[in-house]
Amino acid sequence: MLNFVFNNATKLIFGRDTHREIGGLIRERAERILLHYGGGSIKRSGLYDQVTSSLREHGVSWTELAGVQPNPRLSLVRRGIDLCRQENLRFILAVGGGSVIDSAKAIAMGVDLAGDIWDMFERRLEPQTALPVATILTIPAAGSESSYNTVITNDTTQVKRGCRGELLRPVFSIINPELFFTLPHNQMAHGVCDMMSHIFERYFTRTEKTDLTDGLCESTLKTIMRNARILNRDGSDYDAWAEIAFAGNIAHNNLLGLGRMQDWACHAMEHELSALYDVPHGAGLAVITPAWMKYIHTKHPEMFVQFAANVMGVGGSARASETMALEAITRLERFFAELGLPLTLGALGIDDAKLEFMAKRLTGFDGNREQRIGNFESLGWEDILAIYRLAR
Numbered sequence: 551m552l553n554f555v556f557n558n559a560t561k562l563i564f565g566r567d568t569h570r571e572i573g574g575l576i577r578e579r580a581e582r583i584l585l586h587y588g589g590g591s592i593k594r595s596g597l598y599d600q601v602t603s604s605l606r607e608h609g610v611s612w613t614e615l616a617g618v619q620p621n622p623r624l625s626l627v628r629r630g631i632d633l634c635r636q637e638n639l640r641f642i643l644a645v646g647g648g649s650v651i652d653s654a655k656a657i658a659m660g661v662d663l664a665g666d667i668w669d670m671f672e673r674r675l676e677p678q679t680a681l682p683v684a685t686i687l688t689i690p691a692a693g694s695e696s697s698y699n700t701v702i703t704n705d706t707t708q709v710k711r712g713c714r715g716e717l718l719r720p721v722f723s724i725i726n727p728e729l730f731f732t733l734p735h736n737q738m739a740h741g742v743c744d745m746m747s748h749i750f751e752r753y754f755t756r757t758e759k760t761d762l763t764d765g766l767c768e769s770t771l772k773t774i775m776r777n778a779r780i781l782n783r784d785g786s787d788y789d790a791w792a793e794i795a796f797a798g799n800i801a802h803n804n805l806l807g808l809g810r811m812q813d814w815a816c817h818a819m820e821h822e823l824s825a826l827y828d829v830p831h832g833a834g835l836a837v838i839t840p841a842w843m844k845y846i847h848t849k850h851p852e853m854f855v856q857f858a859a860n861v862m863g864v865g866g867s868a869r870a871s872e873t874m875a876l877e878a879i880t881r882l883e884r885f886f887a888e889l890g891l892p893l894t895l896g897a898l899g900i901d902d903a904k905l906e907f908m909a910k911r912l913t914g915f916d917g918n919r920e921q922r923i924g925n926f927e928s929l930g931w932e933d934i935l936a937i938y939r940l941a942r
């Protein structure tokens with residue numbers, strides 16, 4: 551196990567009706583806020599009215615910035631920064647999913663920043679200042695409600711980049727599984743795939759002697775799959791949503807990655823897809839993850855036998871490691887198909903035209919040098935291209 555520091559500063563408020571506490575929780579911290587949300591689902595569901603009446607009741611006033619799109623855009627972040635500066639707003643409430651929360655975090659980073667906000671993403675700088683952000687989560691998926699990341703798309707250059715730092719962890723997040731009943735089926739599936747990927751990125755490691763986090767990863771993956779199958783039939787099962795939401799949260803608050811070298815190649819390869827083709831992050835991961843596994847599994851037979859036996863329920867002899875690994879990957883693809891997720895780039899509407907461009911851009915290949923990605927298996931642009939081709 552590697553050395554680690556864990557300081558998950560986000561307070562979680564979990565369960566039925568908890569969103570109604572929002573006014574009181576904010577009032578302890580601020581009287582005027584920026585209320586940030588997406589394309590309108592919170593108005594259709596009635597959540598907007600419940601949140602604003604609780605704010606009003608507790609004497610909290612707000613300025614609104616709506617319109618966050620999935621794969622949140624830099625241009626709206628810039629508008630948010632200007633708005634907070636003009637109106638001297640020092641607290642942000644994000645009501646939505648990963649996109650709204652990430653947009654809020656980026657605004658929070660930018661308000662007191664002397665330089666340009668995109669520079670922080672381009673140069674992967676750690677923010678030294680950020681306004682406090684609180685969230686009411688409306689889709690369990692990205693884990694941004696207590697992660698230290700934000701991921702933003704530059705809508706001028708079509709580049710998607712992350713930025714991270716402890717200051718970006720929300721001060722508190724409200725997770726009420728009842729708020730997920732209105733999610734369309736495909737959004738449930740995208741979220742499930744994303745949270746599973748957050749675990750895979752940590753689970754597949756070269757670090758040894760990690761019994762506890764191995765077990766936590768395996769148990770969380772199985773919990774997600776079992777409960778996703780329930781939601782596949784019934785999108786208003788409170789208990790199943792509660793399990794998925796809790797699992798999705800710990801999948802990305804980094805508890806499961808402590809003391810282990812993490813990979814993150816699948817996320818990097820997916821971010822190229824969502825940057826250029828604006829596909830949902832979870833759908834892109836459903837296509838990339840099995841292809842990545844097929845490409846690398848022969849180099850790590852022990853890890854894939856463990857995954858096959860402990861997560862995917864594959865029996866057999868560890869001496870037949872390749873058979874076990876391939877069966878595990880097939881079962882994972884079957885599970886994604888059960889949820890209606892795409893399994894090929896074609897199903898996402900992506901053809902071959904830009905595969906090489908994406909592989910080279912991702913590694914910054916300049917004809918000579920490149921920045922390889924992934925720690926479990928280090929990948930250069932030719933490996934990435936091979937994985938994209940396997941995903942066709």
Ligand code: NZQ
Nearest residue numbers: 588589590591620621647648649688691692694697699732
């Ligand atoms: O915009 P509205 O109208 O609210 O609709 C949203 C959006 O269209 C809808 N939705 C959300 N809650 C709903 C609902 N519809 C009905 N009922 C509800 N209760 O769902 C759609 C997708 O929302 P979005 O926020 O985009 O989904 P998600 O949470 O999957 O976030 C994806 C973004 O998070 C980033 C991804 O790259 C992507 O940009 N990620 C952020 C991470 C982080 N900050 O730690 C880590 C992740 O790996 C990920 O990269």
Ligand code: ZN
Nearest residue numbers: 692744747831
């Ligand atoms: Zn993700």
